[in-house]
Amino acid sequence: MQAGRPQLTPVPPRSSDPLVTVVIPTFNERENLASLVPKVLRLGLGYRVVVVDDDSPDGTGEVADQLAAAFPGRVRVLHRPEKQGIGPAYVAGFRAALADETAFIAEMDADHSHDPEDLPRLVAAAGTHDLALGSRYVRGGSTHGWPLHRRLISRLGGLYARTVLRVPIADLTGGYKVFPRETLASLDLDAIRSDGYGFQIETTYRVLQAGGRVAELPIAFTDRVAGASKLSRRIVLEATIVVWRLRLEGISRKKHRVGTAGNR
Numbered sequence: 001m002q003a004g005r006p007q008l009t010p011v012p013p014r015s016s017d018p019l020v021t022v023v024i025p026t027f028n029e030r031e032n033l034a035s036l037v038p039k040v041l042r043l044g045l046g047y048r049v050v051v052v053d054d055d056s057p058d059g060t061g062e063v064a065d066q067l068a069a070a071f072p073g074r075v076r077v078l079h080r081p082e083k084q085g086i087g088p089a090y091v092a093g094f095r096a097a098l099a100d101e102t103a104f105i106a107e108m109d110a111d112h113s114h115d116p117e118d119l120p121r122l123v124a125a126a127g128t129h130d131l132a133l134g135s136r137y138v139r140g141g142s143t144h145g146w147p148l149h150r151r152l153i154s155r156l157g158g159l160y161a162r163t164v165l166r167v168p169i170a171d172l173t174g175g176y177k178v179f180p181r182e183t184l185a186s187l188d189l190d191a192i193r194s195d196g197y198g199f200q201i202e203t204t205y206r207v208l209q210a211g212g213r214v215a216e217l218p219i220a221f222t223d224r225v226a227g228a229s230k231l232s233r234r235i236v237l238e239a240t241i242v243v244w245r246l247r248l249e250g251i252s253r254k255k256h257r258v259g260t261a262g263n264r
């Protein structure tokens, strides 16, 4: 494991550092997590990580514990007893993040598809909006390394969700987001039951429904570095149903205010 040199004394962040808690759900991401977490922590002393591991058979949970020991006070690990899906993992991680002092809560995949270097830009946008999305499908955004069928599922899924929900968001299914604390605290996390893509659609949609301003910033998304995909037919099917549940809840009637933060 390359968890970096242990920091013996936790260093309190300077008041100028924004406190950002990055929630990373993991299932069999041993190799990826060991190299990702130090990259996130290097962004600044205000950055913290919460890993939510669902008892990964490959020992990701132990790697996460080693990272927590190597970076005391900056890495927390939630161990859940079994694979329960990315949606419930995020909800558990969000609750843990909100229980601590933090100004922003970020979510990102463990597999290096999301570049930590984009985080400060997303955090800056979240400072002036109610949610900042890392977007593959706005000008300047891109996807690398995905085969045609993955690109099609993603593109068509996004188009479908956007059309049914009538929201002007180019990347509704992406999982790289930064919430200001107040936004996340105001969401009824108990009410969010969806998983996978559905979870990403639902959280963004609920922010819009509450009148929140959402910024979409371009990111370069890269196919996972190591490990296997957890995308399944069930996750795609669930998302197609979630979109209609949200629409039929009648919550699409409110006015949306959407801002773009552009390339900052």
Ligand SMILES: Nc1nc2c(ncn2[C@@H]2O[C@H](COP(=O)(O)OP(=O)(O)OP(=O)(O)O)[C@@H](O)[C@H]2O)c(=O)[nH]1
Binding pocket: 024, 025, 026, 027, 028, 029, 052, 053, 054, 083, 084, 085, 086, 089, 108, 109, 110, 111, 113, 223, 224, 228, 229, 230, 231
């Ligand atoms: N805790 C937890 N994490 C999960 C679960 N399913 C997926 N994840 C994690 O959620 C993140 C996104 O999952 P991915 O498998 O990368 O899904 P994807 O990005 O749609 O697909 P690929 O990148 O092609 O594999 C990764 O960090 C996974 O390890 C789960 O059931 N529980």
Ligand SMILES: [Mg+2]
Binding pocket: 109, 111, 113, 224
């Ligand atoms: Mg991935």
